[in-house]
Structure formats: C-alpha cells, structure tokens
Amino acid sequence: xxTEQKATFAGGCFWGVEALFRSQPGVHDAISGxxxxxxxxxxxxxxxxxxxxxxxxxQVTFDPNVVSFKxxxxxxxxxxxxxxxxxxxxxxxxxxxxxxxxxxxxxxxEAEASKAWAQEFFERPIVTEITEAxxxxxxxxxxQQYFExxxxxxxxxxxxxxxxxTPSDR
Numbered sequence: 001x002x003t004e005q006k007a008t009f010a011g012g013c014f015w016g017v018e019a020l021f022r023s024q025p026g027v028h029d030a031i032s033g034x035x036x037x038x039x040x041x042x043x044x045x046x047x048x049x050x051x052x053x054x055x056x057x058x059q060v061t062f063d064p065n066v067v068s069f070k071x072x073x074x075x076x077x078x079x080x081x082x083x084x085x086x087x088x089x090x091x092x093x094x095x096x097x098x099x100x101x102x103x104x105x106x107x108x109x110e111a112e113a114s115k116a117w118a119q120e121f122f123e124r125p126i127v128t129e130i131t132e133a134x135x136x137x138x139x140x141x142x143x144q145q146y147f148e149x150x151x152x153x154x155x156x157x158x159x160x161x162x163x164x165x166t167p168s169d170r
Contacts, residue, residue: 004028005064007072008035008101008133010055011080012088017058019147020079026066031059032139035101042137050093057101059136069107073100073114082115083124098126101133108132 011017014032021030034042037054047054060072080088082098100115102108111130119126142149 003063003065004061005069006103006133007060007062007069007107008057008103008136009060009072009076010035010057010097010099010101011076011082012056012096012098013091014056014058014139014143015147017079018145020075021058021060021072022145024062024067024072024075026064027060027062027072029061031061032143033057033059034095034137034139035059035134036099036131040135044140044143047095048093050095054095054137055097055099056095056139057099057136070110070114073111074118076100077114077118077121082118082126082128083122085127097129099129099131101131103133 009017009021018030018032021027034047034052034054035057037047037052039046039052039054042052042054046052047056062069062072080098084098086092086094086097088096088098100111102111108130115126115128115130138144
C-alpha cells in the first residue's frame with residue numbers, strides 16, 4: 001500500500017519551485033503545471049495571457065514518512081516572497097501568485113497553521129491563497145525539470161528563517 005501524498009504549491013515561475021522541491025529528501029516527484037483557473041486543458045500561452053485564472057504550480061508527490069506536509073510548507077515559505085500579490089521577482093501577473101492548494105482537510109488545517117507560523121518572519125502581511133486543489137494540468141514537456149535540461153538556476157533561492165522545524169513543529 002502506497003503512503004505517497006500530493007501537495008501543490010504556487011510560488012511564481014514554476015521552474016525554480018520545481019527544482020527546489022525536487023531536491024527535498026522524501027519528494028518522489030515534482031511536476032510543473034497549472035491549477036486554479038476556469039479553462040480545461042490549458043496551455044502555457046493561454047496561462048501567460050492572464051485570462052484563464054490559472055497559477056503556475058508545482059505538484060509534489062512525497063512520502064510523509066520521510067518529509068511531512070508541514071515541512072514542505074516550511075520550504076515553500078523560505079523559497080519565495082509570500083507578501084507580494086501576483087508577483088515574484090520580475091514575473092508579474094495572476095499566474096505568478098502565491099498559493100497552497102490543499103488536497104485534504106488535514107492539509108488545509110496544516111497550511112493555515114503554517115501560514116500563521118511563517119508570518120512572524122515577514123514584516124508585511126502574507127497574501128498567499130490557501131485553496132482547495134482543483135484540476136491539475138501538466139505543463140508542456142519543455143517546462144519539466146527545466147534547469148536539469150538547460151542548466152542555469154532561477155530566482156528562487158532558499159532563505160532559511162534561522163529556525164529549523166523542531167520535532168514538536170512536525
């Protein structure tokens with residue numbers, strides 16, 4: 001019986017988010033895609049128009065016996081600026097919004113608690129949406145593992161808060 005779970009995060013351009021989650025022990029897969037909009041089978045070009053309502057997301061498949069959802073949320077807060085509305089670095093538009101898409105009621109509760117915990121590390125209010133996961137559309141193949149295929153690195157850099165999760169945080 002598989003213990004794998006899914007978690008979906010939007011933190012700006014999905015290339016850097018995917019690469020950082022992919023490097024996390026206990027993450028079996030991280031796939032770039034789109035979620036949160038109203039168009040079926042959406043494409044990158046359509047998402048970039050800003051008219052579909054989708055965000056660029058990374059859907060993470062993980063083993064909760066190795067890495068908890070809470071630990072993935074902790075990483076999420078450290079790798080982007082959750083206080084900027086519809087923007088990460090030079091990327092602007094609703095497709096670059098900050099969001100956690102929960103796959104269960106337990107994930108929703110943990111995401112909300114994690115957001116409250118993370119707020120102590122930011123001067124401005126966190127604007128991250130916490131929303132129920134909807135249809136996930138896998139991004140085009142050239143977006144998958146982009147940095148592994150093309151070299152380079154994105155604007156997402158892990159900025160540790162200086163306080164690691166303790167066993168009681170997990």
